[in-house]
Amino acid sequence: MPRPRxxxxxxxxxxxxxxxxxxxxxEQAAQLAREKRERERKTRMDWDALPSAxxxxxxxxxxxxEALPExxxxxxxxxxxxxxxxxxxxxxxxxxxxxxxxxxxENGEEVEEELEDERPLLLRSALQSLxxxxxTLAGDGETSVVLERLLYAMDDFAKRVLLDRFTGQIERxxxxxxxxxxxxxxxxxxxxxVDRETRGxxxxxxxxxxxxxxxxxxxxxxxxxxxxxxxxxxxxxxDPFASHCIRILLLVFSGVPCSSSSSSSSSSxxxxxxxxxxxxxxxxxxxxxxxxxxxxxxxxxxKSPARLAxxxxxxxxxxxxxxxxDQLDTDAEAAQGASNVPGEGVRRAAMHEVAGPVMRILxxxxxxxxxxxxxxxxxxxxxxxxxxxxxxxxxxSSEKATELREEYLAGLLRHPASSPTFETVLSLAPHxxxxxxxxxxxxGKMHRLAGNAVANYVVAVGIGRVDEAQMEELVxxxxxxxxxxRGEWIDNYRTGVLRSMLESATRLERCEKEMSEPLxxxxxxxxxxxxxxxxxxxxxxxxxxxxxxxxxxxxLNRLQHWKKLAAGATPDPSTQGSVLLQTWLKLxxxxxxxxxxxxxxxxxxxxxALTRSTISSHVLDALLTSPTTPPRxxxxxxxxxIGHYPTLAADxxxxxxxxxxxxxxxxxxxxxxxxxLAEDPRTMxxxxxxxxxxxxxxxxxxxxWMRRRDDWKAKMARLAQEEKARVAAEAGAQEDKARVAAExxxxxxxxxxxxxxxxxxxxxxxxxxxxxERKADEVDEIFSQAAKRTKSGAQEDQDERERPVKIVKPxxxxxxxxxxxLAAIKESL
Numbered sequence: 001m002p003r004p005r006x007x008x009x010x011x012x013x014x015x016x017x018x019x020x021x022x023x024x025x026x027e028q029a030a031q032l033a034r035e036k037r038e039r040e041r042k043t044r045m046d047w048d049a050l051p052s053a054x055x056x057x058x059x060x061x062x063x064x065x066e067a068l069p070e071x072x073x074x075x076x077x078x079x080x081x082x083x084x085x086x087x088x089x090x091x092x093x094x095x096x097x098x099x100x101x102x103x104x105x106e107n108g109e110e111v112e113e114e115l116e117d118e119r120p121l122l123l124r125s126a127l128q129s130l131x132x133x134x135x136t137l138a139g140d141g142e143t144s145v146v147l148e149r150l151l152y153a154m155d156d157f158a159k160r161v162l163l164d165r166f167t168g169q170i171e172r173x174x175x176x177x178x179x180x181x182x183x184x185x186x187x188x189x190x191x192x193x194v195d196r197e198t199r200g201x202x203x204x205x206x207x208x209x210x211x212x213x214x215x216x217x218x219x220x221x222x223x224x225x226x227x228x229x230x231x232x233x234x235x236x237x238x239d240p241f242a243s244h245c246i247r248i249l250l251l252v253f254s255g256v257p258c259s260s261s262s263s264s265s266s267s268s269x270x271x272x273x274x275x276x277x278x279x280x281x282x283x284x285x286x287x288x289x290x291x292x293x294x295x296x297x298x299x300x301x302x303k304s305p306a307r308l309a310x311x312x313x314x315x316x317x318x319x320x321x322x323x324x325x326d327q328l329d330t331d332a333e334a335a336q337g338a339s340n341v342p343g344e345g346v347r348r349a350a351m352h353e354v355a356g357p358v359m360r361i362l363x364x365x366x367x368x369x370x371x372x373x374x375x376x377x378x379x380x381x382x383x384x385x386x387x388x389x390x391x392x393x394x395x396x397s398s399e400k401a402t403e404l405r406e407e408y409l410a411g412l413l414r415h416p417a418s419s420p421t422f423e424t425v426l427s428l429a430p431h432x433x434x435x436x437x438x439x440x441x442x443x444g445k446m447h448r449l450a451g452n453a454v455a456n457y458v459v460a461v462g463i464g465r466v467d468e469a470q471m472e473e474l475v476x477x478x479x480x481x482x483x484x485x486r487g488e489w490i491d492n493y494r495t496g497v498l499r500s501m502l503e504s505a506t507r508l509e510r511c512e513k514e515m516s517e518p519l520x521x522x523x524x525x526x527x528x529x530x531x532x533x534x535x536x537x538x539x540x541x542x543x544x545x546x547x548x549x550x551x552x553x554x555x556l557n558r559l560q561h562w563k564k565l566a567a568g569a570t571p572d573p574s575t576q577g578s579v580l581l582q583t584w585l586k587l588x589x590x591x592x593x594x595x596x597x598x599x600x601x602x603x604x605x606x607x608x609a610l611t612r613s614t615i616s617s618h619v620l621d622a623l624l625t626s627p628t629t630p631p632r633x634x635x636x637x638x639x640x641x642i643g644h645y646p647t648l649a650a651d652x653x654x655x656x657x658x659x660x661x662x663x664x665x666x667x668x669x670x671x672x673x674x675x676x677l678a679e680d681p682r683t684m685x686x687x688x689x690x691x692x693x694x695x696x697x698x699x700x701x702x703x704x705w706m707r708r709r710d711d712w713k714a715k716m717a718r719l720a721q722e723e724k725a726r727v728a729a730e731a732g733a734q735e736d737k738a739r740v741a742a743e744x745x746x747x748x749x750x751x752x753x754x755x756x757x758x759x760x761x762x763x764x765x766x767x768x769x770x771x772x773e774r775k776a777d778e779v780d781e782i783f784s785q786a787a788k789r790t791k792s793g794a795q796e797d798q799d800e801r802e803r804p805v806k807i808v809k810p811x812x813x814x815x816x817x818x819x820x821x822l823a824a825i826k827e828s829l
Contacts, residue, residue: 068139068176075133076143082126083146086290089119119290123153134165135173144178145286148185152289156193156203156218159186163221170228171236180241181276187248188258193218195255195308219311222252226317233324234331234345237355244272247361253318254365255310325362329382341401343382347408350383353417359383360424367428374433380425384409384433391432409441419454423461434465443473447481450497451489460496464503468510474501478533486537487558495556495576498534502583506628509588534584535594549598551606553577553584554616570609573616582622589630596633599623600640607640608647611654620657624664638665642676646683649696658696663723667716674705674712 127150130137137143151159163186166173173179193203197217205215216224229236229246236242251258328345349355362379374380376389376396385405390397412418429437442449442462449455466474478486478501489495535541538552539559552562555571565571585592599607610616623629623637638661641648645661648654662673677683677700684702687693705712 071136079143079146138179138182170225174242174245191252198309230324234327237358243354253314255308346382350421351418456494456496460500463500546594547601578615581619585622611657649693650690655692
C-alpha cells in the first residue's frame with residue numbers, strides 16, 4: 001500500500017511561504033532591472049554602431065563622448081557618509097532635540113549646556129571636500145542626490161561658487177542624466193538669489209580674499225550660461241534631460257517662482273517630470289533645507305511672492321531665448337519649404353512629449369506678459385495656426401490656415417502627449433479666442449469627444465469656461481445624445497464631461513432653475529436639465545429607482561448592471577463616482593434632493609460602510625460642508641446617526657466623519673448627541689479606551705455636559721462662533737492673497753500704475769470686509785453672552801463676571817473725526 005501523505009508542520013509551511021515570497025521578490029527585482037536597462041538603452045545613443053575607433057577605450061568598449069568623469073572611491077564614500085549623517089540629523093527633527101552635557105561653571109557647580117549644533121559643521125566640511133569635485137559628483141547617480149540636498153542648505157555665496165565651477169560645461173551637464181537634475185535644482189534656487197541681488201542684498205564671502213572679490217554675481221553667471229545654451233537651444237528642448245533645465249530657466253528669467261523652490265514636487269507647468277517628482281517624494285527630505293529648524297522652515301512657507309524681482313538684463317535674455325527658439329520654424333521651412341501658415345516648427349514642438357511643456361510655458365508667459373497678452377504671430381497664435389490674428393482682424397483669415405487648423409488641432413486634441421497643450425490654450429485663451437475654439441472644435445461634437453480616452457479631459461477643461469448661452473446649448477446637445485451612448489461614458493469611467501457640467505451649472509446658476517418634468521416621475525415636481533441628464537444616464541427613471549443614486553453613481557454602475565449583480569455582492573466604490581457625487585451635492589437646492597433621498601434610503605449597515613471607506617466618506621464630507629446643503633437635509637442626516645456615533649468614532653475613517661458631524665451640528669443637535677452618549681455610562685469609557693474614539697470624546701466633553709449643562713452649551717456656542725470667525729478670516733485672507741498675487745504679477749511686468757491702484761483698492765476692500773466680519777462676530781458674542789446671563793441665573797452671572805468680556809468700541813467715522821478736528825482748531829483760535 002502507498003504510504004499515506006503526512007501533513008506539513010507549521011514551520012515547514014512558513015518556510016515554504018518564505019521561499020516562495022523571496023522567489024517572487026527576486027523575479028520582480030529582475031523585471032525592474034530589465035525595464036531600467038531598456039529605458040536607459042532607449043535614451044542613449046548606440047555607440048557600438050559608430051565606426052570610429054577613437055571612441056573606444058583600450059578594452060575595445062565604446063566610450064560615450066558626453067560621459068562625465070567618475071568620482072574617486074574615497075570622495076564618493078565620504079559623500080555617502082554625509083548623506084547618512086544628514087538623515088540622522090533630520091530624524092532628530094532638524095535640531096529640535098539637541099544633546100546636552102553637564103559641565104562645571106566658575107563656582108564649581110554642575111550646570112547643563114547645549115552642545116553645538118553639528119549641522120553647520122557638517123555643511124562646512126562637505127563644502128570644503130566638494131571643492132574641485134563638483135563636476136564628477138554631479139555626474140554620478142548616487143552623489144548627485146547628495147549634492148542636491150546640500151544645495152538646499154547652501155547660502156547664496158556657495159551657490160554662486162558652485163555655478164561658477166560649472167561654467168563652460170553647461171551644455172554638456174544639462175544633457176547628462178544625473179547632472180541635469182543638479183543644475184535644475186540650482187536654477188530653481190538661483191531665482192531667489194537673483195531676487196535678493198536685484199534688491200541690493202548681494203551675498204558676501206565668509207572670508208575676505210582676492211578670489212572671493214572676483215566671483216561674479218548670480219545674475220552675471222546666469223547671463224553667461226545663456227550664451228552657452230543659445231546656439232543649441234532648438235535641439236535642447238527635445239532632449240529628455242536638458243528640456244527640464246530650459247523650462248526652469250524660462251521661469252527664472254521671467255521672474256516666476258518655481259514650484260520646487262517652495263517645497264513642492266511639481267506643478268501643472270511640468271517643470272519636473274512625473275518620474276523625477278516621484279523620486280524626490282520617495283527621498284523624503286529632498287527639497288527641504290535640512291539646516292533650518294522645522295519652526296523656521298514652516299514660517300517661511302507660503303510667503304514666496306507672486307513675482308520675483310529681476311534685473312533689466314533678463315528682459316534682453318528672454319528676447320534672445322525667443323529668437324533662438326524661432327529657429328524651430330526656420331529649420332522646418334528649410335526642410336519642407338516655405339509654408340503659407342508660419343509656425344510649423346513650433347507646432348511640431350507643441351505635439352512632442354518632451355518639447356511640449358516648453359511650449360506651454362511660453363504660452364503662459366505670453367498670456368501674462370505686459371505687452372497685452374496673446375498677439376498675432378506669437379507662440380499661441382502659431383500653435384493655433386493663426387487663429388489669434390484672425391480673431392483680432394477678420395480679414396486675415398485664409399482657407400489654407402483654416403484647413404490646417406482643423407487637421408492639426410484635431411490631432412492635438414486626441415494625442416496623449418499634446419492634449420495638455422490644448423488644455424493650457426483653453427484655460428488661458430481670451431474670451432473671443434475661446435469662443436472661436438469652442439464653436440469650431442467642441443460645439444456639436446460632444447457625442448464623440450466625451451467618450452474619447454484623451455479628448456474628454458480637454459472637453460472638461462473647456463466646459464469649465466463656458467458662459468451662460470454656451471452652457472444652455474451644451475445641455476441641449478448632451479440631452480440629445482442617446483442614453484445608451486451616455487451610459488458608455490459611465491461604463492468606461494469617463495466622467496469628466498458630466499462632472500464639469502455639474503461644476504459649471506453651479507458656477508453659472510444656469511440649467512438648475514429651468515425646471516422640467518421628465519417622464520415616469522409624477523411625484524417629482526423639480527428636476528433641472530442637468531439633474532435629468534444625470535438620472536437618465538444612470539437609468540434611474542422612476543421614484544423607486546432614485547433611491548439607488550448613491551450605490552449606482554458611487555460604483556459607476558448603471559441601473560441595468562446594478563440589478564445584474566449577484567445577491568450580496570458589494571462592488572468597490574470608485575474615485576470618479578465619489579467626485580461625481582461630491583460635485584452633485586454642491587448644486588443649489590433642491591437639485592441635490594435625489595442624493596439626499598438615496599442616503600436616507602440606505603440601511604444602517606450600508607451607511608456605516610460609507611463612513612468606513614476612504615473614498616466614499618468624502619461624499620458625506622461634501623454633504624456636511626457644502627454651503628448649498630439645506631438645513632433640513634443636514635438636520636435629518638445628523639439625527640439619523642443618533643445612537644450610532646460611538647460605532648462611527650471607533651473606526652479609523654469613521655471617527656473623522658463623526659467629528660465632522662459634531663462640528664457641523666448646531667448647539668441643539670450637539671446637545672442631543674451628548675444626551676445619546678450619556679444614556680449608557682460605559683459608552684464614554686469605551687470611547688476613551690479606543691485608539692480613535694478618544695478624539696471624538698474629547699470634543700464632546702461629556703463630563704462638563706453632565707455637571708453643568710448650561711455651561712456646556714455656552715462653551716459649544718462660543719466655539720462655534722470662533723470657528724465661524726476663523727473660517728471667514730481664512731477665506732478672506734486667501735482671497736486677498738490671490739488678489740494681491742495677481743495684481744503683483746501685473747505690476748512686476750510693467751503695469752505699475754494700474755496694478756498699484758487695483759492693489760490698493762483690493763486691499764482696502766479686503767480690510768473693510770475683514771473689519772465688518774470681525775465687528776459682527778464680536779457683537780454676536782456680546783449678545784450671546786448677555787442672553788446666557790439672563791437664562792442661566794446667578795451662577796452664570798458669576799461665571800461671566802470672572803471671565804472678562806472685551807468690548808470693542810466702534811471706530812469713529814471720517815466725518816466725526818473731521819468735526820472734532822475743526823472744533824479743536826476753533827477753540828485754539
